[in-house]
Amino acid sequence: MSDAIKQATLEYVTRLGDDSVVLGHRISEWVSYGPFLEEDIAYGNVALDYIGRARMYYSYAAELADDGRTEDDFAYMRSDRDYRNMLLMEMPRGDFAYSQVRQLLADAYATVMLPELVKSKDQTIAAVAAKAIKETKYHLRRSRDWVLRLGDGTEESHQRTQKAVDQLWGYTHELFDMDETEQLLADNGIGVDVSKLRDAWHAMVSEILTTATLTVPDDSWAVRGGRTGYHTENLGHMLTEMQIVHRSHPGCQW
Numbered sequence: 001m002s003d004a005i006k007q008a009t010l011e012y013v014t015r016l017g018d019d020s021v022v023l024g025h026r027i028s029e030w031v032s033y034g035p036f037l038e039e040d041i042a043y044g045n046v047a048l049d050y051i052g053r054a055r056m057y058y059s060y061a062a063e064l065a066d067d068g069r070t071e072d073d074f075a076y077m078r079s080d081r082d083y084r085n086m087l088l089m090e091m092p093r094g095d096f097a098y099s100q101v102r103q104l105l106a107d108a109y110a111t112v113m114l115p116e117l118v119k120s121k122d123q124t125i126a127a128v129a130a131k132a133i134k135e136t137k138y139h140l141r142r143s144r145d146w147v148l149r150l151g152d153g154t155e156e157s158h159q160r161t162q163k164a165v166d167q168l169w170g171y172t173h174e175l176f177d178m179d180e181t182e183q184l185l186a187d188n189g190i191g192v193d194v195s196k197l198r199d200a201w202h203a204m205v206s207e208i209l210t211t212a213t214l215t216v217p218d219d220s221w222a223v224r225g226g227r228t229g230y231h232t233e234n235l236g237h238m239l240t241e242m243q244i245v246h247r248s249h250p251g252c253q254w
Contacts, residue, residue, distance in 0.1 A: 024050030151212025
């Protein structure tokens, strides 16, 4: 592995870890606040899937960096400007409809991206993707069912769900952006050219939203910046909470 490919791979798996840990933490914020017990359990399980995924990506990042850092350093010892997660993942918990719509958008993305990532020539990345595919099938089934139930439910649930779709849609364009790092890895069979996946994602999401009697928004606005370290204020607040214990007791291990 050349130095350029190794550095790009380090950046790539760190990004994937950031997406996973941030969304996993957001999902975990529903534990004990779900509408009923089964949802508390479901939220906890989905959050653990994402946190487990982040651990695998960060562990591989630490191996590639080979500078003494561990997976904990990647998760707990970086500031918001160092994080490279997509903005969709860091948006606040919101109400139940908001979280379920965000989850649907993310699950549909994972559904079209992971089958391509599992083809990676990097065996570690491919192995993580293979495990995540199994989890994502459950995640998508759950988020799809909830969006259908909420969108085609009461007048209030419909309005809240449509509002969430409208508020989150502009953050989805970033899911399919490519920069030099990702293009280099895609060209070398390690990463995924996500720019080619938007049509499949859009068709999947549109079918679900239409079935739920929801309106698919137009593409009149878009927000980007997560991959270059420019985030909303929401991430800083979230990391403060997520990192406080580790930063208060540096060097401790559990």
